[in-house]
Every structure is written in structure tokens, then in C-alpha cells.
Amino acid sequence: MIELILRRLGGALMILFGVAAITFVLLYALPADPAVQLAGRSATAQTVANIRHELGLDQPLIVQFIHYLGNLVQGDLGRSYTQKTEVMTLILARLPATLILMVSGILVEVAIGLTLGTVAALNRGGFVDRLVMTVSFVGVSAPQFVVALLLLYVFAATLQWFPMSGFGTFSHVVLPALTLGVLGAGWYARMVRSAMIDVLNQDYVRTARAKGVAERAVILRHAVPNALLPIVAMIGIDIGQFMGGVVVVEAVYGWPGIGQLAWQAIQQVDIPIIMGVTLISSLAIVIGNLVADLVAPLIDPRIRAR
Amino acid sequence: MRIAREFLRRPTAVFGLVVVLLVVIGALTAPLIAPYAPDEQLFDGLTLEGAPIGPDAAFLLGTDTLGRDLLTRLLFGARTSLIIGVVANGTAVTIGLGIGMLAGYLRGPAGNALMRFTDLMMAFPALLLAIVLAALFHPSLWIVAMVIAMVNWVQVARIVYTETRGLVERDFILAERSLGAGHGRIVFRHILPHLMPTAIVWGTLGIATTVLLEATLSFLGVGVQPPEPSWGNIIFESQSFFTAAPWLVIFPGIAILLTALSFNLVGDALRDILDPTQRGRM
Numbered sequence: 001m002i003e004l005i006l007r008r009l010g011g012a013l014m015i016l017f018g019v020a021a022i023t024f025v026l027l028y029a030l031p032a033d034p035a036v037q038l039a040g041r042s043a044t045a046q047t048v049a050n051i052r053h054e055l056g057l058d059q060p061l062i063v064q065f066i067h068y069l070g071n072l073v074q075g076d077l078g079r080s081y082t083q084k085t086e087v088m089t090l091i092l093a094r095l096p097a098t099l100i101l102m103v104s105g106i107l108v109e110v111a112i113g114l115t116l117g118t119v120a121a122l123n124r125g126g127f128v129d130r131l132v133m134t135v136s137f138v139g140v141s142a143p144q145f146v147v148a149l150l151l152l153y154v155f156a157a158t159l160q161w162f163p164m165s166g167f168g169t170f171s172h173v174v175l176p177a178l179t180l181g182v183l184g185a186g187w188y189a190r191m192v193r194s195a196m197i198d199v200l201n202q203d204y205v206r207t208a209r210a211k212g213v214a215e216r217a218v219i220l221r222h223a224v225p226n227a228l229l230p231i232v233a234m235i236g237i238d239i240g241q242f243m244g245g246v247v248v249v250e251a252v253y254g255w256p257g258i259g260q261l262a263w264q265a266i267q268q269v270d271i272p273i274i275m276g277v278t279l280i281s282s283l284a285i286v287i288g289n290l291v292a293d294l295v296a297p298l299i300d301p302r303i304r305a306r
Numbered sequence: 307m308r309i310a311r312e313f314l315r316r317p318t319a320v321f322g323l324v325v326v327l328l329v330v331i332g333a334l335t336a337p338l339i340a341p342y343a344p345d346e347q348l349f350d351g352l353t354l355e356g357a358p359i360g361p362d363a364a365f366l367l368g369t370d371t372l373g374r375d376l377l378t379r380l381l382f383g384a385r386t387s388l389i390i391g392v393v394a395n396g397t398a399v400t401i402g403l404g405i406g407m408l409a410g411y412l413r414g415p416a417g418n419a420l421m422r423f424t425d426l427m428m429a430f431p432a433l434l435l436a437i438v439l440a441a442l443f444h445p446s447l448w449i450v451a452m453v454i455a456m457v458n459w460v461q462v463a464r465i466v467y468t469e470t471r472g473l474v475e476r477d478f479i480l481a482e483r484s485l486g487a488g489h490g491r492i493v494f495r496h497i498l499p500h501l502m503p504t505a506i507v508w509g510t511l512g513i514a515t516t517v518l519l520e521a522t523l524s525f526l527g528v529g530v531q532p533p534e535p536s537w538g539n540i541i542f543e544s545q546s547f548f549t550a551a552p553w554l555v556i557f558p559g560i561a562i563l564l565t566a567l568s569f570n571l572v573g574d575a576l577r578d579i580l581d582p583t584q585r586g587r588m
Binding site: 015016018019022026027030130134137138140141142143144145146149150152153157240241243247248251262263266267269274277278281282285286 | 538571
């Protein structure tokens with residue numbers, strides 16, 4: 001177990017190094033020049049050169065990269081070009097908002113996905129099953145920003161049940177979490193249904209039914225726990241995707257999280273922030289997968305035995 | 307024939323196919339059937355107060371904030387979505403097939419290195435990467451297509467790799483090899499044909515993902531640039547008006563949803579039919 005964790009952590013470090021290297025090269029090879037952006041439109045060539053020197057952008061790429069890695073090892077993500085603050089401070093300040101959104105979104109996904117997936121599996125081939133499968137496809141095909149805007153239109157602008165945007169109270173979380181959760185639930189429902197159908201065909205379920213275990217207990221005790229495994233794997237993936245991928249939802253709802261920080265940084269070509277958010281997101285993806293792998297044996301004794 | 311018959315037996319798949327065909331026809335014939343020109347700011351396209359007009363007899367789906375006909379722009383926007391869908395996803399599937407097949411066939415250190423690289427790409431936050439790349443290049447239709455392709459090939463590579471690994475071990479490949487067939491012949495005549503079902507399924511399902519990603523990038527203003535119409539940038543241009551003119555969000559939104567859904571339904575049906583082991587599962 002310890003060996004597995006260490007090996008996976010080593011792999012994770014390699015991946016993070018690779019992500020850092022690729023992002024670094026991509027960002028510095030791009031046509032957008034942060035020095036020009038910072039200097040403004042009417043700046044002279046001298047001003048631009050000064051800014052470039054000040055930011056260390058006049059050094060060779062490899063020198064810049066080694067310098068960046070050196071700082072990174074010490075937990076230093078550099079300073080923002082525009083806000084003159086440590087990137088780490090900026091990210092940590094935004095982290096709680098994104099985490100709240102992530103956790104509530106995942107809760108909605110799991111609640112809807114588990115319910116619909118179970119109902120569909122129990123009615124396999126029937127009308128309810130087909131309905132759930134079709135609806136879940138609509139969910140995964142719907143553009144997030146349109147759903148976000150429509151929810152705002154109906155529940156915030158027209159009915160005024162929830163605020164249009166912002167952060168702070170429970171009612172602020174509802175619409176963003178629903179947007180993330182309702183759309184993501186489609187994948188969960190399909191996974192759960194698939195896992196449950198597998199289980200319901202197993203001999204031990206037939207045995208349980210044959211010896212007279214109540215149907216309710218068969219489902220709750222034997223079938224549902226097996227569906228938890230793919231759910232844990234999906235949550236692992238979502239943790240990573242939500243960390244870097246809630247840009248749209250945060251932008252529409254004015255949610256002050258990491259996605260919004262990244263979005264502003266992209267528009268201002270604030271490379272240290274873009275680098276920092278990309279790395280944190282990759283870290284979240286790696287941790288998410290790692291946690292899913294570590295939790296799996298706790299849920300499923302068969303994996304523990306291997 | 308069997309495939310066509312099985313396909314037609316599924317109402318959802320047929321629905322998907324019909325919508326896909328309608329979108330394709332609409333995009334191809336847009337200059338002929340569109341009631342106005344896509345960039346024309348119509349004289350009577352705005353109210354006296356300068357607000358967009360809701361759906362009526364003259365403008366079936368209403369007009370946008372610049373007084374342009376929304377139906378016309380949606381028809382031309384379908385071209386953007388389909389071009390990007392086909393080009394970006396075609397490129398992604400080709401890259402994925404190439405890398406997956408190469409890694410699965412070579413195995414050893416070279417194959418391993420390729421798959422490690424694929425794993426690395428999987429640890430990238432895809433949407434964030436696409437937004438960064440699209441924003442920092444000067445966005446255009448082709449740049450957006452290439453950015454999407456760069457982000458989307460990874461999954462295909464993983465699946466193709468697993469399948470190729472399995473194929474390489476099979477007897478008929480061994481037989482072929484002992485008969486003296488070269489690598490090129492084995493890969494292109496014997497492995498590639500077996501991967502076609504996967505390529506077809508992902509060639510269809512992937513278009514749904516691509517259409518959604520393009521719309522998202524354009525909605526954020528880093529995708530296809532106005533005045534060239536795209537379903538995403540129509541919503542981008544009118545989002546500050548959406549409480550006053552909700553049709554400017556609803557109709558393009560429906561277009562995106564229906565198109566993505568239809569490609570998903572068709573692709574899902576193809577997966578069921580072409581890969582019987584998956585039948586009735588996902």
C-alpha cells in the first residue's frame with residue numbers, strides 16, 4: 001500500500017514537471033507579448049524593453065524555465081504581472097470559492113446520477129430506462145453557458161428566487177451548483193446504470209433473491225455498493241476538471257473563484273497566473289485520480305485482496 | 307445492410323440522423339434559403355428605441371442587437387459549427403489513431419514513451435488549455451479548430467492503444483508476420499481495418515464534444531470572431547441583453563443542444579451496433 005502510494009506520487013511529480021514544461025514553452029512561444037500588453041498602446045520601444053528586463057523576459061527561455069522550477073520547488077509560483085502580488089496568495093484567496101462550487105456541484109451530480117441510474121437499471125429495457133438514458137444524453141449535450149444563462153433568466157431575473165450573481169450566502173450557490181450538477185449528472189447516471197446492470201446479473205444477487213432477501217435489501221446492500229466504485233472514479237476526474245474547468249460557470253455567475261482569476265489573467269496575458277492555475281488544476285487532476293485509486297480498495301474488498 | 311437495419315430500428319438514432327441531415331442541408335444551402343444576408347443590418351431590424359425585435363412574421367426568430375436576422379445568422383452559424391466539428395474532430399481522431407496505433411504496435415520503450423506523453427496530456431485541464439491557447443493566438447476559425455484538435459485527440463489515442471495491443475497478440479497477425487509481411491502491410495492492411503469501428507464511433511461522438519467546445523470558446527469571445535456568425539458568438543454578443551431579448555440566447559442554445567445531442571445519439575447507436583460487447587450498457 002505504502003509502496004503504491006509512493007510510486008503514484010513519483011508518477012504525479014513527473015506529470016506535474018511535464019505539465020509545467022509544456023505550459024511554459026507554449027506560453028512563451030505564443031504571439032501575445034506580456035510586456036507589450038503591460039506597457040499599453042502608446043508605450044515606446046524603450047519602455048517595453050525595460051518592462052521585459054524587469055520581468056526577466058529578456059533572458060533565454062531555458063534560464064527562465066530553470067529559474068521558474070527553482071521557485072516552484074519552494075512553493076513559489078512567481079508574482080502576477082498586473083496585480084504585483086504573489087500568485088500563490090491570489091490562488092489561495094480564490095480556492096475556497098471554487099472548492100465550495102466543486103463540492104456542491106459534485107453532490108448534485110451524485111444525488112441525481114445515483115437515483116436516475118438505479119431507477120433505469122431496475123427497469124432495464126423499459127420505458128423509464130429509455131427515458132432516463134435519453135434525458136441523460138440531453139444533459140451531456142447541453143452547452144453549460146446556455147443552461148447557466150437560462151437558469152439566471154428564469155430563477156433570478158423573472159422569478160427572483162435567487163440573486164443574479166455574487167458569492168456569500170447559500171442562495172448564491174444554488175444556481176451555479178445546479179448548472180454544474182444537472183449537466184454532469186448524465187454521465188453519472190449512465191455509469192451507475194451500467195455498473196448496476198452488471199451486478200444484477202451476478203450469481204450472488206440471484207442467490208440473495210433466491211434465499212428470500214427482500215428486493216429493497218438486495219438493491220441497497222448488494223447492488224448499490226458496486227455502483228459506488230465508478231462513482232468514486234468519476235468524482236476523481238471531476239475534482240480535476242472542475243478546478244480548471246469552471247471558467248464558464250464562474251464567468252456567468254460572477255463567482256469569485258479560480259476560474260475567474262484565470263479568465264482575467266488570460267485577457268491580460270498575465271502569464272504567471274495562467275501558469276499557476278494550470279499547474280494547480282493539473283495537481284488537482286492528479287490528486288483526484290490518486291484519491292480515487294486509494295479509496296477504491298476501501299469500498300471494494302476484492303481490490304484489497306489483489 | 308445489417309447495420310442500416312439495426313440503426314433504423316432505434317427511434318432516437320433515427321431522430322439524431324434526421325437532425326444531423328437537416329443541419330447539414332441548412333448549412334450547405336444557407337445562401338439560398340436564408341431570408342436575408344448574414345451581415346446585413348436591416349433598416350427595420352430594430353424597434354424605434356433601437357432594441358432587437360422578437361420573433362414575428364418578417365423575422366421568424368427575431369433580430370439581434372444590431373438588427374440582423376437571427377434565423378439567417380443561425381443558418382450561417384451552422385456552417386461554422388460543422389466546419390469546425392468535422393475539421394477539428396477529424397484531425398483529433400487522425401492524431402489519436404496514429405499515436406495510439408503506433409504505441410500499441412511498437413510497444414517497448416518507444417510505445418511506452420508515447421503513452422506516457424498521452425497520460426501527461428490527460429493531466430492537462432482541457433478546457434482551460436483550450437481557452438488559453440485560443441485567447442493568446444489571434445483567434446480565427448482554423449486556429450479554433452486546431453486548438454480543439456490538440457485537446458481532443460488524447461481519449462482516442464488511449465482507446466486505440468488498448469485495442470491495438472489486443473490485436474497485435476492475435477493469431478492472424480502472427481501468421482501474417484511469419485509469412486514475411488512488412489510492418490506497413492500489417493498496420494495498414496490488417497490492424498487499421500479492425501480499428502475502423504472505433505474511428506467511426508469517435509468520429510461521430512467527437513463532433514458533439516467539438517461543437518460544444520467551439521460554442522463555449524466563442525461564447526467567451528476567444529473562438530470564432532464576430533461578425534462571422536457562430537452559435538456561440540451570437541450568444542456572446544447578446545448576453546448583456548438576454549433578460550430583455552431571451553430569444554437571442556434560447557434559439558442559438560437550442561441549435562447547439564440539438565446538434566450536439568444528435569451527433570451523440572447517432573454515435574451511441576453506432577457504438578452499440580458496431581461493438582456488440584457494449585450493447586445495452588452505456
